[in-house]
Amino acid sequence: MSALKNFIRSLVPAKVLNAYRERKKDKQRKLIREQELRGEGLTFTQVFQQLQACGLKAGDSVLVHSSFSKIGFVAGGPRIIVDALLEVIGAEGNLLMPSSPNPGYQLDYIRNLEQFDVRNDPSKMGAITEYFRKLPGVLRSESPTEPVCCFGPKAEWFTSGHLGEETPYTKNSPFARLAEANGKILYIGVTLDNAGTSLHVLEDAVPDFKYPVYYPELFHVSVKRMDGTSVPVSVKVHNPEQSAKRKCDGLLPLFEEKGVMTRSTIGNAPTLVFDAAKMLEVMISEYQTNGVTMYTPNGGN
Template sequence: MSGIKQRVKKLLLKTVWAFGPEDVVRTIRRLGVRPGDVMMVHAGWRPDSGFRGSVQDLVQAFLDAVGPEGTLCMMSMPFHGMTMAEYLKLGKVFDVRRTVSMVGLPSEVFRRRKGVVRSLHPTHSVAAYGPKAEWLIEGHERCASPFGKGSPFDKMVEAKGKILIYGVPFNTMTFEHYLEDLLQHRLQVSVYSAMTVPGLVIDSAGRRLIVKTKVISDELNRSRNTDSLYSWMKETKVARKMNLKHIVVTVVDAGDAVKALLRAPEPPPGWHIAF
């Protein structure tokens, strides 16, 4: 970028593109989130985004959007840029108290917040804060699959929760794996590998646990086209999008997404194509 373009961009970020925490809350509310809701957030952080405030202020805005009676949760995964299978092969220990979240700075800042609890899954841990936080994460390590019955994603549906995607691609939405699990018998590909894989977890009391988990298959990862799922969600109105200055903000209604998928005669066209 030339020097002139850089100066123009900096000026725009301070003026036309600038926004604050109250704008974040207002946008989330306009997309259908209400005080008292359970909301799962996928968010990125860039110092040059135009946001007037710190990453802590951004996390607080998410909390303000659901209010003190609402529950906020974020993915708190210990890896990025690799598959579940690749990460588990590394043999790393997941310490619920200390293992850093690798899925965006807001998630790590949130994880460290006083009162936040975290589920005991070795690859897809969920961090949560609010009245339903303990309920949301409880028993995740005992679920037959990380995304299926009894998981935090399943409880998001039960709680009529919302999923917020703020300034990151739609394919960061982990709830997509829950939908794959739900429709696994209707997809053309195997959702999980044949074998479960053990992961070593240390809980909040320092106890070591072996948690066996199903692993997303390489076949599923190769076949997935999240853009097709997003197009279908927009058409069925279970996903709503707004631009906050130049930040794209999307909200998905978890319960409505499930209802629409179960009513549909077939999975969204092009979502998974067997090779």
């Protein structure tokens, strides 16, 4: 379905596409405003209880992808969501969120990038992620294309291996380390089509992955670290031609069947909860035996 959507989008003029997106945003903002006026805002206690109902518990390491607007009106804003997440996982848990400064194709972004500023470049992955990024004690990994923020006792371990990796999904990345730590992935109001970063771990985990997921050119940029020093790095980015063939949500039935994923709700937002280790295990197994990937969710040669 996502491949078809991408094809249709490629035929629609950018002006028309942007106008359509703005209408959708206006409709969502109106619904949220109506909720607020009716006094139906989601409270901290409600969010906390709903997160527990998702299966989150003390000590969990959890990577959260989110669309704040899909949740509906939250009295207190993104802070309530983050506070509830931290309360559920407790002092021994680790909270992770994507914080890429790029909302679009990596190739367009990297061609115009001279330096990624770890401390100051904002996250473009939604309001919750940007609020979380700026909290005291939150560490941010140093990948110029897919940085991840983390708070918790293992935050340094989760974020420290990202600098200098040519691709952002290697065994040293927060995405792969989450699977190593038996963590969870929470999709609040978004799906794999919107936020499929963890699917890319497969592409770096198996030798000679059979699709050209990376653009052939190696890019050289600078990373300004948290301490203010700058280091040169070389990175690869996704090949947009291959990216247009993604059918990420086509994997959902498989993940559900294999016990990798469960469904829940946070506010008005449909929510998916993944076991990160099982997700990677199933992806590798299904790729090796049936040719299953995000490009061929039903298998292929």
